[in-house]
Amino acid sequence: MKRFAVQDHELVPEHILLTPEEAQQVLEQYGVEARYLPKIHVTDPVAEEIGAKVGDIIKIKRKSPTAKESIFYRLVID
Amino acid sequence: MTVPKRIGKIRFGLISPQEFRKMSVVKVITADTYDDDGFPIEMGLMDPRLGVIDPGLRCRTCGGRPGECPGHFGHIDLVAPVIHVGFAKLIRKVLRAVCRECSKLMLSDLEKKEFLRQIRTLEELGQPTEDVVNKVFAEARKHKVCPYCGAPQGEIKFERPLSYIEDGHKLTPSDIRDRFERISDEDIMVMGMNPETARPEWTILTVLPVPPVTMRPSITLESGQRSEDDLTHKLVDIIRINQRFQENREAGAPQLIIEDLWELLQYHVTTFLDNTVSGVPPARHRSGRPLKTLSQRLKGKEGRFRGSLSGKRVNFSARTVISPDPNLSINEVGVPLEVAKELTVPIMVNPRNIEVVRKYVMRGPDNHPGVNYVTRSDGRRVKITERNCQEVAQQLEFGWKVDRQLADGDIVLFNRQPSLHRMSIMAHRVKVMPYKTFRLNPAVCPPYNADFDGDEMNLHVPQTEEARAEAEILMRVQENILSPRFGGPIIGGIHDYVTGSFLLTHKERRLDREKLMEVIKKLDITDIPEPAGYDENGDPYWTGKQIFSLILPKDLNLTFKADFCSNCPVCKGEDCENDAYVVIRDGVLLRGTIDAEAVGAFKGKVTDRIIKEYDPGVASQFLDRMTLLALRGIMLAGFSFGISDEDVPKEAAEQIHDVTRSAKESVQKLIEAYRAGELEPLPGRTLEETLEMRIMQTLGKARDSAGQIAGRYLGLDNSGVVMAVSGARGSMLNLTQMAACVGQQSVRGERIKRGYTDRTLPHFKRGDLGAEAHGFVESSYKKGLSPTEFFFHAIGGREGLVDTAIRTSQSGYLQRRLVNALQDLEVNYDGTVRETRGMIVQFKYGEDGVDPSRRDYASPDNVHRIIRKVLAGENA
Ligand SMILES: [Mg+2]
Ligand SMILES: [Zn+2]
Ligand SMILES: [Zn+2]
Ligand SMILES: [Zn+2]
Numbered sequence: 001m002k003r004f005a006v007q008d009h010e011l012v013p014e015h016i017l018l019t020p021e022e023a024q025q026v027l028e029q030y031g032v033e034a035r036y037l038p039k040i041h042v043t044d045p046v047a048e049e050i051g052a053k054v055g056d057i058i059k060i061k062r063k064s065p066t067a068k069e070s071i072f073y074r075l076v077i078d
Numbered sequence: 079m080t081v082p083k084r085i086g087k088i089r090f091g092l093i094s095p096q097e098f099r100k101m102s103v104v105k106v107i108t109a110d111t112y113d114d115d116g117f118p119i120e121m122g123l124m125d126p127r128l129g130v131i132d133p134g135l136r137c138r139t140c141g142g143r144p145g146e147c148p149g150h151f152g153h154i155d156l157v158a159p160v161i162h163v164g165f166a167k168l169i170r171k172v173l174r175a176v177c178r179e180c181s182k183l184m185l186s187d188l189e190k191k192e193f194l195r196q197i198r199t200l201e202e203l204g205q206p207t208e209d210v211v212n213k214v215f216a217e218a219r220k221h222k223v224c225p226y227c228g229a230p231q232g233e234i235k236f237e238r239p240l241s242y243i244e245d246g247h248k249l250t251p252s253d254i255r256d257r258f259e260r261i262s263d264e265d266i267m268v269m270g271m272n273p274e275t276a277r278p279e280w281t282i283l284t285v286l287p288v289p290p291v292t293m294r295p296s297i298t299l300e301s302g303q304r305s306e307d308d309l310t311h312k313l314v315d316i317i318r319i320n321q322r323f324q325e326n327r328e329a330g331a332p333q334l335i336i337e338d339l340w341e342l343l344q345y346h347v348t349t350f351l352d353n354t355v356s357g358v359p360p361a362r363h364r365s366g367r368p369l370k371t372l373s374q375r376l377k378g379k380e381g382r383f384r385g386s387l388s389g390k391r392v393n394f395s396a397r398t399v400i401s402p403d404p405n406l407s408i409n410e411v412g413v414p415l416e417v418a419k420e421l422t423v424p425i426m427v428n429p430r431n432i433e434v435v436r437k438y439v440m441r442g443p444d445n446h447p448g449v450n451y452v453t454r455s456d457g458r459r460v461k462i463t464e465r466n467c468q469e470v471a472q473q474l475e476f477g478w479k480v481d482r483q484l485a486d487g488d489i490v491l492f493n494r495q496p497s498l499h500r501m502s503i504m505a506h507r508v509k510v511m512p513y514k515t516f517r518l519n520p521a522v523c524p525p526y527n528a529d530f531d532g533d534e535m536n537l538h539v540p541q542t543e544e545a546r547a548e549a550e551i552l553m554r555v556q557e558n559i560l561s562p563r564f565g566g567p568i569i570g571g572i573h574d575y576v577t578g579s580f581l582l583t584h585k586e587r588r589l590d591r592e593k594l595m596e597v598i599k600k601l602d603i604t605d606i607p608e609p610a611g612y613d614e615n616g617d618p619y620w621t622g623k624q625i626f627s628l629i630l631p632k633d634l635n636l637t638f639k640a641d642f643c644s645n646c647p648v649c650k651g652e653d654c655e656n657d658a659y660v661v662i663r664d665g666v667l668l669r670g671t672i673d674a675e676a677v678g679a680f681k682g683k684v685t686d687r688i689i690k691e692y693d694p695g696v697a698s699q700f701l702d703r704m705t706l707l708a709l710r711g712i713m714l715a716g717f718s719f720g721i722s723d724e725d726v727p728k729e730a731a732e733q734i735h736d737v738t739r740s741a742k743e744s745v746q747k748l749i750e751a752y753r754a755g756e757l758e759p760l761p762g763r764t765l766e767e768t769l770e771m772r773i774m775q776t777l778g779k780a781r782d783s784a785g786q787i788a789g790r791y792l793g794l795d796n797s798g799v800v801m802a803v804s805g806a807r808g809s810m811l812n813l814t815q816m817a818a819c820v821g822q823q824s825v826r827g828e829r830i831k832r833g834y835t836d837r838t839l840p841h842f843k844r845g846d847l848g849a850e851a852h853g854f855v856e857s858s859y860k861k862g863l864s865p866t867e868f869f870f871h872a873i874g875g876r877e878g879l880v881d882t883a884i885r886t887s888q889s890g891y892l893q894r895r896l897v898n899a900l901q902d903l904e905v906n907y908d909g910t911v912r913e914t915r916g917m918i919v920q921f922k923y924g925e926d927g928v929d930p931s932r933r934d935y936a937s938p939d940n941v942h943r944i945i946r947k948v949l950a951g952e953n954a
Contacts, residue, residue: 030908030910030918030921031908032916032918036912036915036916036917036918037918038917038918038919062925064925064926066924066925066926066928067922067924067925067926067927070921070922070925070926071921071922072921073921
């Protein structure tokens with residue numbers, strides 16, 4: 001079976017796995033614990049692709065009609 | 079103080095008879111309520127242990143006074159089990175799924191295991207298990223022989239309302255209960271129930287809980303007679319039958335009588351739970367009124383959920399018909415004196431205000447603005463009357479609360495349903511007025527979507543300083559001129575305001591000194607500009623544009639095309655000969671006409687610029703003055719519209735007739751070409767579709783040119799044209815239809831042919847494809863429609879009505895769902911959007927963090943303007 005990267009599809013925005021330091025910074029910026037962030041399953045194809053583990057935070061750069069680019073964070077859960 | 083608690087989880091299940099008994103504080107055995115002295119009878123339906131409602135008494139269970147004691151449940155031991163109506167369907171499903179002999183769920187062990195696994199997975203995912211469970215019942219039902227004990231299964235017929243018939247025998251509730259009791263826990267789990275919280279036999283009642291008296295209080299009539307609640311009446315019936323049943327059974331009555339009584343007990347318990355079960359005659363009061371029992375209390379619009387919890391009646395509110403008053407500010411609301419005397423604002427008496435408050439109290443309740451009630455420091459409330467007002471005024475102390483009647487300047491919330499957006503409730507300042515309607519400036523009709531054909535509105539009086547401050551800062555009308563929906567002013571001129579502005583400012587309207595005074599006398603303007611010129615007699619005159627400039631801020635600069643602009647191929651800009659290019663420089667209207675594009679609701683470029691460049695206060699003042707000025711403008715010119723305004727000269731009528739006739743002829747030619755097979759189909763269309771499209775096109779063009787002909791003869795001296803062109807009301811199309819030709823009627827975008835074969839009416843030949851036969855209305859409304867035209871017009875008109883009806887109901891439901899999903903979201907100070915638990919929904923509101931009402935149409939033009947302004951400021 002031919003493997004492909006979901007992120008190569010134009011409708012899948014860029015997903016970036018944050019380092020623990022970066023993740024900490026995000027949480028501090030918003031003054032929240034990780035559980036207050038939106039969630040994403042570890043089994044999500046994109047999460048698998050970038051090798052995310054439960055507890056990681058993923059940064060997503062989305063195209064936005066109002067702001068050109070909008071940043072979103074999601075906590076990896078199982 | 080009660081500490082707020084967080085609900086961890088809610089679990090739904092059935093209550094077991096044991097639990098009913100456990101929560102019961104008294105076993106009710108007698109149907110009597112009160113004894114001759116009016117005291118509740120022990121072990122009766124009003125047993126003092128069930129809670130208290132009579133003032134002065136204390137609850138025998140918790141010791142609370144009325145209001146403190148929440149009430150406590152009792153119970154009735156039913157002599158024989160009865161079915162709970164709410165579970166009739168579940169009972170039927172379970173009966174058919176389990177063996178009549180061994181009560182095992184009739185599925186193989188393997189199947190059970192697989193279904194259970196599926197149910198568990200769905201539960202873990204938090205998804206509904208309904209589909210799987212239904213499959214379990216459907217599969218189990220297929221077995222005609224029990225796979226475990228081999229017993230043949232009888233067909234179970236269900237007869238409304240509550241009979242289960244197996245092999246011609248009616249199953250008694252006891253039979254059913256016995257079967258259910260023997261079902262194993264494992265089988266119950268496969269049926270999607272939790273055996274710990276919901277065993278199937280608990281759907282058959284053996285114990286009936288007696289609701290606390292607090293939820294079925296008796297009322298004492300003026301005659302001193304007690305009147306019991308409907309629920310109590312029903313409970314009395316149940317207890318009576320229960321007793322008779324027991325007596326008869328103990329006396330060894332014949333089976334037939336026992337069955338009758340059992341049936342009767344079932345009936346009373348059923349109607350106690352739900353009095354609208356189909357097939358069960360509703361239990362009635364002596365007067366013939368059906369009783370309101372448990373499910374009727376909860377269900378429907380007036381029920382507990384929709385009627386008492388989601389929405390309820392409130393104090394300090396008023397409702398009446400609305401009517402217009404252009405002399406009010408947009409920030410004001412006219413309140414009838416009668417309403418103002420009833421509604422009150424609480425004032426806490428303190429050293430600073432005691433003398434003022436005393437004067438109010440001394441006025442009494444009838445002398446507006448007076449005082450209705452005074453509450454002392456100890457909480458005692460005194461009703462102020464003409465007789466005691468002087469006395470109470472003298473006694474007044476710090477810390478007392480005085481309910482002062484609503485007076486001019488108080489802030490109130492004004493609302494019109496359906497409250498679809500936040501501008502449906504705005505804060506106004508009170509202006510107490512005579513007569514019986516709420517009055518508002520017509521400029522605020524658009525946000526409320528109000529008109530004066532009998533609309534009613536609600537008014538609420540905030541009762542705390544915090545509420546008043548919030549209303550004033552966030553909800554004032556002037557703070558809501560800009561709509562967050564499209565970032566423009568939703569408040570502005572409508573109808574005559576637009577017409578008036580147009581008439582005043584179009585071209586050069588000359589006003590002599592007297593007329594000038596007449597126009598501006600209602601305005602707070604004292605400086606009159608230099609006259610624009612002198613007429614042949616040497617008398618000075620002013621122009622309408624000059625007068626309008628008086629209400630513009632002194633340094634306003636703005637240019638735009640008026641609504642009235644005909645979109646010439648090449649815009650001549652400032653030299654526009656139609657006076658449709660508006661130029662405002664340094665607060666002076668130099669050129670152009672003020673119409674809907676300048677001051678109208680939804681458009682209002684001038685309003686928009688003022689509010690964005692200055693502040694809401696300036697904008698509201700502008701709108702107030704504009705409304706006064708525009709009305710003077712229209713009164714000065716005189717304005718009316720009548721049937722004769724739809725007249726066109728004879729030659730125009732002839733031209734229009736020629737146009738429609740030639741159009742009909744070319745339609746005939748098209749049909750002939752089609753019949754002869756000479757018609758070329760358009761790409762991707764059949765021949766028939768092509769013909770239809772060409773015909774529609776031809777007739778559409780005919781209507782347009784008829785309109786153009788009429789338009790040539792209807793100029794700005796026609797008031798209909800003035801209204802259409804200025805954007806005040808109506809369109810040129812409306813005028814065309816009135817004066818020239820109504821045009822093609824359509825259903826679903828097609829000519830009238832849907833639902834007809836061969837012909838639409840017997841007036842036409844079969845197979846006629848011509849213009850008249852399919853809904854082309856050649857006449858104008860003024861001329862009148864022919865009978866066939868009238869018929870087609872009614873068809874087209876009905877589609878419009880149906881569409882609106884469907885659209886409103888659908889969009890209403892969509893709105894409800896959307897609002898229910900989003901209502902608790904909140905934009906935080908850091909720009910994030912979070913819900914009540916603090917979960918982040920958006921990291922930046924709308925992804926860009928911009929308030930749409932301040933976005934200024936997101937036009938780079940506006941950025942340039944700001945830069946220019948800043949630079950100009952630096953140079954100066
Ligand atoms: Mg209305
Ligand atoms: Zn109590
Ligand atoms: Zn069996
Ligand atoms: Zn122009």
